[in-house]
Amino acid sequence: MREIAERLDTAEARFKAMEGELVVHAMRAEYASARQCGEEMLELAEQTGNRYAIAGALAPIGATSMHLGDIDAAQSLAERGRALGAPDEPSIQSVSCWVLLASTFTHQGRIAEANATQREALALAARSEEPYVLAHATAYLASNHQLIGDVPRARELAAEAEHIAKDLGFTVLASIATISRAWCDFHEGGGDAALETLRAAFDAYVASGQRISTTSHAVVAVDAFLAAGDLERASALLDFAAAFAAETGERLNESEIHRLRGEWLLAGPAGRSRRGAAGDCFERAIAIAA
Numbered sequence: 112m113r114e115i116a117e118r119l120d121t122a123e124a125r126f127k128a129m130e131g132e133l134v135v136h137a138m139r140a141e142y143a144s145a146r147q148c149g150e151e152m153l154e155l156a157e158q159t160g161n162r163y164a165i166a167g168a169l170a171p172i173g174a175t176s177m178h179l180g181d182i183d184a185a186q187s188l189a190e191r192g193r194a195l196g197a198p199d200e201p202s203i204q205s206v207s208c209w210v211l212l213a214s215t216f217t218h219q220g221r222i223a224e225a226n227a228t229q230r231e232a233l234a235l236a237a238r239s240e241e242p243y244v245l246a247h248a249t250a251y252l253a254s255n256h257q258l259i260g261d262v263p264r265a266r267e268l269a270a271e272a273e274h275i276a277k278d279l280g281f282t283v284l285a286s287i288a289t290i291s292r293a294w295c296d297f298h299e300g301g302g303d304a305a306l307e308t309l310r311a312a313f314d315a316y317v318a319s320g321q322r323i324s325t326t327s328h329a330v331v332a333v334d335a336f337l338a339a340g341d342l343e344r345a346s347a348l349l350d351f352a353a354a355f356a357a358e359t360g361e362r363l364n365e366s367e368i369h370r371l372r373g374e375w376l377l378a379g380p381a382g383r384s385r386r387g388a389a390g391d392c393f394e395r396a397i398a399i400a401a
Contacts, residue, residue, distance in 0.1 A: 122158040137171040140322035140359040145175045166195040170207035180362030186215040201239040246275040253291040266295040286316040326364040369396035
């Protein structure tokens, strides 16, 4: 795809050939390649003056920035993409920018703004004639509500995303939605059955080959394992998430990985050394989050 792009004559043609390349890099958590490709794409899109092309580059660049831990940059890119979108012409690019903006607000603790943005994102997605657009929006917005502990809304959106995704074979979106829904089930008394559903959905996501947000989904599972007292699984998954973050540079959940490691230490056998190590984990989590 890259070789073809470099042989094409016009900026618009090269942009179209590179669009798939950017999405693949971003979805596989190849963030350095995604950022480089995205910057080249954005330059080409701006040369064409095509606002749809520009919006198409902004969403994956913004998602890349978000996962690298640069939330301010992600917010700026998402706001630019939102402004370019037409309310009467919903697309996966424009809806993705709305969803990304809601996610940046959520991670910044700006919950009222996040909720308002999520309502707009859902309204826009519902106007699309492509079921994938609504499945995408509901799956990722369910994760947003799960992040702040809004179990009823997370469950509602996750169930809608699961229904669409499973019916039409969107297997990755189905896994994402099931992770959120099973987490809700577990925290409302679902017990071992909910925990196994969550574990299986996370394993399916990892097996899919899509890697973006792996640490986001991992910390959801760790939270449930710790709550269930399954310290062995929690520790193994924390090790996996930490190694993934180190390999890819996915820093969005780095703070949460250290916080949960501290919780794991406190949940084990009592001892001064474990309490001290847990304190170190919490201090590091605070520093990274700040």
